[in-house]
Amino acid sequence: MTGILSLMLAVPVVAAILCLFVSANGARWIALAATLADLVLGIILWLNYDIGGPQWQFVEYQPLFSRFAWALGIDGIALMLTLLSVFLMPICILASWSSIEKRVQEYMAAFLVMETMMIGVFMAQDIFLFYIFFEAGLIPMFLIIGIWGGANRIYASYKFFLYTLVGSLLMLVAMLWMVNYAGTTEIPKLLTTDFPRQAQFWLWLAFFASFAVKMPMWPVHTWLPDAHVQAPTAGSVILAGVLLKLGGYGFVRFSLPMFPDASAQLFWLVMGxxxxxxxxxxxxxxxxxxxxxxxxxxxxxxxxxxxxxxxxxxxxxxxxxxxxxxxxxxxxxxxxxxxxxxxxxxxxxxxxxxxxxxxxxxxxxxxxxxxxxxxxxxxxxxxxxxxxxxxxxxxxxxxxxxxxxxxxxxxxxxxxxxxxxxxxxxxxxxxxxxxxxxxxxxxxxxxxxxxxxxxxxxxxxxxxxxxxxxxxxxxxxxxxxxxxxxxxxxxxxxxxxxxxxxxxxxxxxxxx
Structure with missing residues (x-):
């Protein structure tokens, strides 16, 4: 099963490129075929996942430059969220079959690119690779709302983009500090690193700024109703179905295990x-x-x-x-x-x-x-x-x-x-x-x-x-x-x- 994660990331990207060179109807069928292919790969992944085995499975590691690497792997949590993503995507394509009539090729390409970005977040084993997938997913969603959305789509798309981008910049600063302290960009190693208690407080807040907006938590939730109302149906489905889950995944993957003391210290903030x-x-x-x-x-x-x-x-x-x-x-x-x-x-x-x-x-x-x-x-x-x-x-x-x-x-x-x-x-x-x-x-x-x-x-x-x-x-x-x-x-x-x-x-x- 070596390379199955990279294959799942590659299939939608290749299909997205093909969509740009065919007719509107051809783009619909290519998008449906690609998303169904990823769903089949996801099911193969689930069937071959060893529940009693090591925490990280289907691991791929290819050093690229400096400390940055193409590092992929999933645990059970990432597996289930990846399955949720690949399950909803063909349904989104079907939902858009007749309701999207203008620029169909670009629409299908945007959805396919977003699929790669979403499942990339769950598969990334390098903290900077995670960040790239986490942020890059904003771009296709911004375009989907801004081009194919309702009457007030420009306002909603910019509000969505700016809210989520600003929070994530603080997270990037925190990641740079963490990598410098731990001497590694690998998420499994960072998960077992004991960061100083004083530093945990500020690191936790930086990550919280990003994940709270993504969830979204009150009071930084105001972009969500606007985005949903203006987005096309399939945009709303994938926004509610998967994109909101990136914040929850971030809390489970980063905030709790990497900063346990700060998480306990700020328990009442989250609960409140x-x-x-x-x-x-x-x-x-x-x-x-x-x-x-x-x-x-x-x-x-x-x-x-x-x-x-x-x-x-x-x-x-x-x-x-x-x-x-x-x-x-x-x-x-x-x-x-x-x-x-x-x-x-x-x-x-x-x-x-x-x-x-x-x-x-x-x-x-x-x-x-x-x-x-x-x-x-x-x-x-x-x-x-x-x-x-x-x-x-x-x-x-x-x-x-x-x-x-x-x-x-x-x-x-x-x-x-x-x-x-x-x-x-x-x-x-x-x-x-x-x-x-x-x-x-x-x-x-x-x-x-x-x-x-x-x-x-x-x-x-x-x-x-x-x-x-x-x-x-x-x-x-x-x-x-x-x-x-x-x-x-x-x-x-x-x-x-x-x-x-x-x-x-x-x-x-x-x-x-």
Missing amino acids: LSLVAIVYTSLVALVQKDMKKLIAYSSVAHMAFVTIGIFAFNRQGIEGALVVMLSHGLVSGALFLCVGVIYDRLHTREIERYGGLSNNMPAYAVLFLLFTMASVGLPGTGGFVGEFLSLIGAYKAHSLVGAIATTGIILGAAYMLYLYWRVAYGTSRNADAAAMPDLNGRELVSLGTIALVVLWMGIYPESFLAPMRKDVDVLMARIERAAPASDSRLAKSAHAPAAAAAHVTAAEGAHH
Whole structure:
């Protein structure tokens, strides 16, 4: 399997170049073939991944110049996020099949280049290679929003670009200091380097500036609703499905294991911002009139469950955060596709223009309901598994954090069910909406495929958790000593059996 990671990165780039030299229809078919080829390679990767094997697998290393190297490799966490990326990409191409009519070749090329950049972030084993992929992914997304977006696309694309670029420049400065201190650019070696406690504080803040904007965390989330509303449907799918996960991946890969003391020291900053995001953006979502804006604000709330889980400093929280990232990637992507389906027919996202769609679009109504319930966290869907584990982790870390975070589930149910009720139930408020045809074959394949994976994740989450479990073990071994004190009864009861055993042993010793 040597070279499979480089091959996965090369396929979309080669296809992107080919797209520029063929007809619009030819570009569509080349893009679909390339993304499906990468999906097949991703599945081969998953089937050949040794769950009990070494942490880093499929490693490729080719020194280029100075300390910089073409270094690739994946662990279980990177594997699952790579699979999420290659799974969503063919669906994005299908979603753009007829809705994108101008400059189709350039559009398909931009999507293919973005696929390489996204999966490159998860595969990079050299810190500067990671940075190049992390930043270069901005360019195709900037073009997708700016050229093929809505009426206010220029403002939204520049806001997206500037917000994410400024945060990342601080991260680059921190990386230069780290490489100078550790004498290596290799991420596996940096993960085991003990940076000075004083330096950790500033390094953590520099990385946080970049990852918090990418997530996005409150209050640097304001670029996201604008970007989602203006982006074409497939742009919204990949933005919510994968690009937001780069921030969560960064926290798990860099912030926690490289700066454990600073992560514990700034635990309350992350928890405070996350709790505000859960409550505030959920309330904002409740009053939205635009479907895309509502789902965009719900994404901010859901990603706050990720940051709470990651910084809970316990296994349930971290595993829950990782599952939320995978589940949210699928569910939010599917919800944006659902919006795109009816937008292509009626060319409006105003919730009030719809109603009663279950009468004339029953297949659409069923799938939309499934994704609504998965977003709410219904047992049997992937959303439940991730959020349940995250909340247990949050409660173990601090009971108040767990209690406030739980309100997000209640508010999430309120805004998602309110949205569904207004769109799918009741009588049609618009004759055009009442005359819309149900899902065509292409739309049914796209939404149906995601629905099957969402149910699979909810019914048998072990197939997604198993590859990541060993990596969570490694992370826990690195951060456990720095974990902040907890007030929760769960944490205390976990230590109770050990304390009781010690007491019995001491009593026996005194008796003898």
